[in-house]
Amino acid sequence: MTQRVWNFSAGPGALPLPVLEEAQRDLVCLPGVGASVLEISHRSKHFDAIIQEAEANLRQLLNIPDDYHVLFLQGGASLQFAMVPMNLLGDGSADYIITGSWGQKAFQEAQLVGKARVVWNGKAENFVRTPRPDEYQIDPNARYVHFTSNETIQGVEFASEPYAGEVPLVCDMSSDFLARPIDVRKYGLIYAGAQKNAGPAGVTIVIVRNDLVQRAPTHLPVMLNYRTHAENRSLYNTPPVFAIYIVMLVTRWLLHAVGGLAQMERINREKARLLYEVIDQSDGFYRGHAHPEHRSIMNITWRLPTEELERQFLQEAQAHGLHELKGHRSVGGCRASLYNGMPIEGVQALCAFMRAFMQRHA
Amino acid sequence: MTQRVWNFSAGPGALPLPVLEEAQRDLVCLPGVGASVLEISHRSKHFDAIIQEAEANLRQLLNIPDDYHVLFLQGGASLQFAMVPMNLLGDGSADYIITGSWGQKAFQEAQLVGKARVVWNGKAENFVRTPRPDEYQIDPNARYVHFTSNETIQGVEFASEPYAGEVPLVCDMSSDFLARPIDVRKYGLIYAGAQKNAGPAGVTIVIVRNDLVQRAPTHLPVMLNYRTHAENRSLYNTPPVFAIYIVMLVTRWLLHAVGGLAQMERINREKARLLYEVIDQSDGFYRGHAHPEHRSIMNITWRLPTEELERQFLQEAQAHGLHELKGHRSVGGCRASLYNGMPIEGVQALCAFMRAFMQRHA
Numbered sequence: 001m002t003q004r005v006w007n008f009s010a011g012p013g014a015l016p017l018p019v020l021e022e023a024q025r026d027l028v029c030l031p032g033v034g035a036s037v038l039e040i041s042h043r044s045k046h047f048d049a050i051i052q053e054a055e056a057n058l059r060q061l062l063n064i065p066d067d068y069h070v071l072f073l074q075g076g077a078s079l080q081f082a083m084v085p086m087n088l089l090g091d092g093s094a095d096y097i098i099t100g101s102w103g104q105k106a107f108q109e110a111q112l113v114g115k116a117r118v119v120w121n122g123k124a125e126n127f128v129r130t131p132r133p134d135e136y137q138i139d140p141n142a143r144y145v146h147f148t149s150n151e152t153i154q155g156v157e158f159a160s161e162p163y164a165g166e167v168p169l170v171c172d173m174s175s176d177f178l179a180r181p182i183d184v185r186k187y188g189l190i191y192a193g194a195q196k197n198a199g200p201a202g203v204t205i206v207i208v209r210n211d212l213v214q215r216a217p218t219h220l221p222v223m224l225n226y227r228t229h230a231e232n233r234s235l236y237n238t239p240p241v242f243a244i245y246i247v248m249l250v251t252r253w254l255l256h257a258v259g260g261l262a263q264m265e266r267i268n269r270e271k272a273r274l275l276y277e278v279i280d281q282s283d284g285f286y287r288g289h290a291h292p293e294h295r296s297i298m299n300i301t302w303r304l305p306t307e308e309l310e311r312q313f314l315q316e317a318q319a320h321g322l323h324e325l326k327g328h329r330s331v332g333g334c335r336a337s338l339y340n341g342m343p344i345e346g347v348q349a350l351c352a353f354m355r356a357f358m359q360r361h362a
Numbered sequence: 363m364t365q366r367v368w369n370f371s372a373g374p375g376a377l378p379l380p381v382l383e384e385a386q387r388d389l390v391c392l393p394g395v396g397a398s399v400l401e402i403s404h405r406s407k408h409f410d411a412i413i414q415e416a417e418a419n420l421r422q423l424l425n426i427p428d429d430y431h432v433l434f435l436q437g438g439a440s441l442q443f444a445m446v447p448m449n450l451l452g453d454g455s456a457d458y459i460i461t462g463s464w465g466q467k468a469f470q471e472a473q474l475v476g477k478a479r480v481v482w483n484g485k486a487e488n489f490v491r492t493p494r495p496d497e498y499q500i501d502p503n504a505r506y507v508h509f510t511s512n513e514t515i516q517g518v519e520f521a522s523e524p525y526a527g528e529v530p531l532v533c534d535m536s537s538d539f540l541a542r543p544i545d546v547r548k549y550g551l552i553y554a555g556a557q558k559n560a561g562p563a564g565v566t567i568v569i570v571r572n573d574l575v576q577r578a579p580t581h582l583p584v585m586l587n588y589r590t591h592a593e594n595r596s597l598y599n600t601p602p603v604f605a606i607y608i609v610m611l612v613t614r615w616l617l618h619a620v621g622g623l624a625q626m627e628r629i630n631r632e633k634a635r636l637l638y639e640v641i642d643q644s645d646g647f648y649r650g651h652a653h654p655e656h657r658s659i660m661n662i663t664w665r666l667p668t669e670e671l672e673r674q675f676l677q678e679a680q681a682h683g684l685h686e687l688k689g690h691r692s693v694g695g696c697r698a699s700l701y702n703g704m705p706i707e708g709v710q711a712l713c714a715f716m717r718a719f720m721q722r723h724a
Contacts, residue, residue, distance in 0.1 A: 005396030009403040024389040034367035038562040041371040074436035078599035082583030200400040202602030221444030237440035240564030
């Protein structure tokens with residue numbers, strides 16, 4: 001099989017085809033370089049141009065203010081779960097808003113490092129929504145307030161930033177980073193594994209205000225200190241060269257082919273609308289997980305009447321070229337991830353299949 | 363320019379052309395998968411086959427015993443400088459043998475984490491050799507003895523493992539990993555950034571004996587604990603999928619095209635011999651850095667009579683398609699890295715150029 005299927009994987013997820021085609025064309029020999037991007041020194045002027053464009057594209061797409069650093073790190077969001085408290089907690093405490101599995105993990109790691117407190121937890125309601133501001137109290141002395149903008153497993157997404165008073169907001173934005181415009185000024189620190197909307201697995205993007213970088217204690221291992229990476233512009237040691245190259249291509253595609261994040265959001269909202277419409281009009285055959293006003297435009301989750309039907313659904317979908325629709329092993333059911341790289345045609349194909357499947361089985 | 367040059371970069375370094383060509387062919391669509399390797403879920407059976415083959419190839423190439431784990435991590439050797447003492451030190455101390463810049467960095471990180479001691483340091487002699495066993499004393503209670511098998515910057519390489527008594531040997535093998543056979547049984551832990559001989563930047567291979575994995579304290583952040591990665595077979599969180607895929611292709615090439623590490627070592631020794639011969643027969647025009655019996659077969663370092671001649675040498679070499687020959691910014695001079703991916707034809711071209719340059723300028 002050399003024909004591409006519709007890939008709804010929750011991550012690593014689908015990438016824009018023009019990005020893959022350009023990467024393929026140049027993989028053995030980068031034009032003007034004489035070597036593959038897999039072989040070039042991270043100290044070469046060729047890589048310098050790549051990482052500088054990746055950063056410049058991100059700054060332009062997100063309108064990142066000058067007092068924020070853009071870092072390209074390794075280890076995924078899971079390492080950030082530890083690095084954030086290691087760098088920012090000091091002797092203080094942090095407040096965590098938990099709306100799903102990833103927020104829970106971030107909180108557990110913070111507890112290993114220092115003092116952390118849960119101010120709101122959606123677990124009792126089975127993670128179906130984000131909180132109202134009157135449902136939780138922020139400690140005004142907290143070092144930061146942590147939240148997960150989009151919970152990939154449950155499909156719960158914040159429509160806008162949660163209330164945090166004057167306390168710096170820290171956000172795990174892994175699964176909706178670059179899917180819509182945000183106001184970076186509202187955040188102290190944003191981190192995101194690239195493998196959803198921004199690139200392949202293997203690079204983690206951190207956007208952090210300079211005053212927070214300066215909080216890092218001096219005794220931290222060098223590689224776990226944001227100051228190291230800020231001062232060395234992500235080149236303290238060998239960075240994940242190829243993953244950063246793909247982020248550069250993806251952000252270039254977002255800027256010049258898509259036309260920016262407002263346009264990307266319009267496309268993403270339309271994709272999600274099409275799929276939720278099928279679910280909402282199915283008379284309960286497809287049951288969405290999250291409350292409608294809190295559901296994700298990235299990860300659409302639903303159940304069928306029985307687990308047997310779910311198995312059949314996934315099997316037939318696969319046969320129709322609709323892949324990776326199985327829900328996360330911790331919650332079951334079905335999930336379609338509609339990241340930036342998923343074209344509307346793929347969603348239309350999924351919707352048509354879901355309507356036909358329902359007709360046969362409802 | 364779409365013609366490939368001879369790339370002597372110290373890392374990321376040259377990769378085998380057949381590996382690059384196969385990765386290019388399949389980059390948009392992995393056969394039988396319908397998606398790019400950049401887009402596949404790390405929980406898919408497709409990636410499972412990739413990471414399992416990468417591990418199996420490494421086990422076969424290095425004859426790794428069953429009680430050793432093979433881990434695919436992120437963060438490079440620089441993060442291992444901290445993870446090793448975080449996992450292995452406990453309340454004890456470790457002994458460090460320092461033969462160059464990287465060993466020095468590893469020791470500095472260990473000091474940030476706990477107690478570490480230098481048992482031998484080649485710095486006073488400007489890092490030109492490895493120590494004799496009678497030149498240092500190992501603390502029999504040390505938790506481990508750390509050394510750097512090949513110092514990439516100075517071009518100093520251990521011919522065989524240093525004496526460590528009954529204390530587990532820990533080795534930063536980044537720049538000669540997979541360049542020659544080793545007896546893994548002699549080591550407690552081996553770590554290596556892949557970007558020299560094993561693959562691209564973005565994945566770090568750790569080979570660690572099970573009893574050492576079990577030493578990790580329970581309070582460590584999950585991602586910094588070897589036990590996490592051993593128990594989850596490097597799939598606790600999203601691993602660097604593409605980098606592991608390339609390691610799989612490189613190790614497959616080593617096994618089936620090259621014919622194993624003994625054969626790879628023969629080729630590497632012949633490449634180094636050719637280049638050292640030019641240096642040794644140059645009547646001091648090219649001055650090698652390390653003592654002959656301690657010099658590296660991977661990173662050959664030398665000076666010319668003047669810095670002006672060095673500049674001219676690098677410029678003319680570049681014009682002859684011989685790239686990345688500049689020495690590390692911390693030591694100057696010239697350096698040619700002859701990793702597994704550099705064919706003998708590249709070394710022959712460099713030798714011919716060096717002889718001609720000498721004739722014009724000696």
